Amino acid sequence: MEYSLFADESGISSADKCYTIGCLLVPCQHLKQFEVEIIRLIEKHNLPIDRELKWSRVKRSYAVINFMIDVIRLIMSFPASFICKVTWKEPYRNWQKNEEEAFYKSYTMLMNFCASRLNSEIKAKIDDKSDAYNKRHEVVEIIANHQLKGLGRINSVKKCDSKAELLIQVADLLTGAVNASHNLWLTQGKAEIHEGKLVAISKIAECLGWSNLHHDTYPNADFNIWHFPGEEYRALPSTEHVEPNFDVKYITRERVS
Numbered sequence: 235m236e237y238s239l240f241a242d243e244s245g246i247s248s249a250d251k252c253y254t255i256g257c258l259l260v261p262c263q264h265l266k267q268f269e270v271e272i273i274r275l276i277e278k279h280n281l282p283i284d285r286e287l288k289w290s291r292v293k294r295s296y297a298v299i300n301f302m303i304d305v306i307r308l309i310m311s312f313p314a315s316f317i318c319k320v321t322w323k324e325p326y327r328n329w330q331k332n333e334e335e336a337f338y339k340s341y342t343m344l345m346n347f348c349a350s351r352l353n354s355e356i357k358a359k360i361d362d363k364s365d366a367y368n369k370r371h372e373v374v375e376i377i378a379n380h381q382l383k384g385l386g387r388i389n390s391v392k393k394c395d396s397k398a399e400l401l402i403q404v405a406d407l408l409t410g411a412v413n414a415s416h417n418l419w420l421t422q423g424k425a426e427i428h429e430g431k432l433v434a435i436s437k438i439a440e441c442l443g444w445s446n447l448h449h450d451t452y453p454n455a456d457f458n459i460w461h462f463p464g465e466e467y468r469a470l471p472s473t474e475h476v477e478p479n480f481d482v483k484y485i486t487r488e489r490v491s
Contacts, residue, residue, distance in 0.1 A: 235259055235261055235262075235263075235352075235354045236261070236262045236354065236356070236357060236389065237260065237262065237336045237348075237352060237354055237355070237356050237357070238259070238260050238262050238265050238356075238357050238359070238361065238401075239256075239257050239258070239259050239345075239356050239357065239358040240257060240258045240259075240260075240358075240359050240360075240399060240401035240402045240405050241255060241256065241257035241341075241351075241358065241359070241360040241361065241402070241410075242255075242256060242287060242361040242396065242402050242403075242405040242406040242409050242468045243255045243337070243361065243363070243394070243409065244256070244409045244413035244414070245258075245413040246333075246337070246363075246409045247415060248432055249424075249425075250323075250413065250415050250417050251322065251323060251324065251416075251420035251421055251425075252318045252320055252321060252322050252413060252417055252420055253320075253321050253323065253337070253340075253413065253414065254318050254319065254322060254409050254412050254475070255318060255319050255321075255337075255340055255341055255344050255409070256316060256317070256318035256403050256408055256409030256412060256415035257316070257317055257318070257344065257358075257405060258309075258314065258315075258316055258318075258346065258404055258405045258408070259314060259316075259317060259348060259352070259356075260312075260313070260317045260401070261313050261314075261345070262357070263314050264281070264312070264314070268312060268314055268401075269397065269400065269401065270447055271308055271312070272305070272308070272316055272400060272401070273400070273405060275301055275304045275305065275308070278301075278303065278304070278386070278440035279298070279300050279301045279304070280296040280297055281297055281298065281301060281311050283356075283388070286396065286397050286403055287301075287400075287403035287404065287406065287407055288403065288406055288407070289406055289407050289409070289410020289411060289414070289431075290375045290408075290410070290427075292407070292410070292411075292431050292434050293430040293431070294430050294431055296422040296430075296484075296485050296486060296487050297432070298407075298434075298487055299430065299434045299437060300406070300484040300485060301467050302407055302411070302434055302437065302438060303355065303437050303438075303441060303482050303484065304419075304440040305404060305407070305408070305443065306408075306438060306457070307482075308476045309457065310441075310456050310457070310480070313472060314456075315455055315456050315457070316405075316408055316456070316457050316458070317344070317347070317348055317424055317433050317458045317460070317468070318344075318408070318409055318414065318458070318459055318460065319340055319343065319344045319347075319410050319460045320412065320416050320450070320459060320460065320461050320462065320467075321336075321340055321462045321463075322420065322461070322462070322463065322467045325463050325465075325466040325467070326462070326463055328422040332449075334365055334367070335365055337371045338373065338374055340462070341360070341370075341374050342374045342378050342381070343462075344382075344460075345358065345374060345375075345378040345391070345487065346378050346381055346382060346390055347460070348384045348386075349378070349382055349386030349387060349388055350382060350386045351453075352386060353385060354384050354386055354387075355386065355387045355388075355389050355391045356386070356387070356389060357389060357390050358390065358392065359377075359392050359393075359394045359399055359401075359402060360391060360392070360393055360394065360402075361369070361393075361394065361396045361402050361406070362393040362394055362395055362396070363393075366490045369484075371391045371392065371393050372391065372441055374388075374391050375388050375390065375391040376427070377473050378391075399481055402466050411431070411434055411435050411438050411447065412447060412459060413465060414427055414431055415435045415436060415439070415446065415448045416447075416448045417449065418435075419446075419448035419471065426430075432483060435447050436447065437482060437485065440474050440479055441475030441476070441477075441479055441482050442457060442474075442477070442479070443476065443478065443479050444474055447474060448471065448475050449471065450467075450469065450470075450474075450477075451473065451475070452473055452475055454475075455478045456476065456478070457476050459462055467491075
């Protein structure tokens with residue numbers, strides 16, 4: 235089976251203690267239906283179809299937060315998954331040597347994990363970011379396939395403008411929420427964050443059956459959070475099972491105003 239993968243990153247700035255690469259995976263045969271469902275949710279929550287969905291804009295928009303609740307529900311009930319890798323920068327030695335190389339090593343590891351776990355072919359679209367070497371995505375594809383040795387395959391890795399790729403935007407929202415929650419934990423709550431983002435984080439955690447979002451998961455087919463480096467970061471503060479909660483209530487305008 236071939237999967238379409240849509241990925242984005244969060245936490246690259248020096249202000250963050252961690253960075254996260256998150257990817258939305260949908261079987262190609264179900265991709266059109268999944269996109270239709272996402273558009274239906276955008277219309278349901280009266281979000282402007284021509285305005286890019288971004289975690290950085292999640293502040294006072296209760297509609298975006300309610301949209302995110304429904305996106306989690308959709309992923310949990312659809313043949314799709316969200317997989318992310320949260321990297322704690324301080325103990326990751328490669329990050330101290332060369333941030334760009336370290337970042338794309340993380341991308342390669344995540345691609346490997348997805349392809350081998352699904353034992354499938356993957357066609358990836360990733361958010362286009364400015365790099366010193368503009369062919370990093372091609373290197374990811376080559377190295378990942380070399381390491382996979384036939385246990386799954388990366389058919390292509392293409393850089394895309396997120397404005398033109400709705401599902402990269404969805405990955406941006408979820409990745410941003412996961413990274414922000416982990417950064418808060420690593421900074422012991424000292425990181426600056428808008429109240430609306432805190433509400434969004436708490437609602438996503440509630441959808442997973444958790445009280446907080448800064449955990450890693452046991453391997454999960456729907457929503458998987460991987461902490462790296464494993465020796466220093468695995469199971470901090472704890473590893474949790476995902477127990478989907480489909481009864482999470484929407485928030486009101488007053489909650490984030």
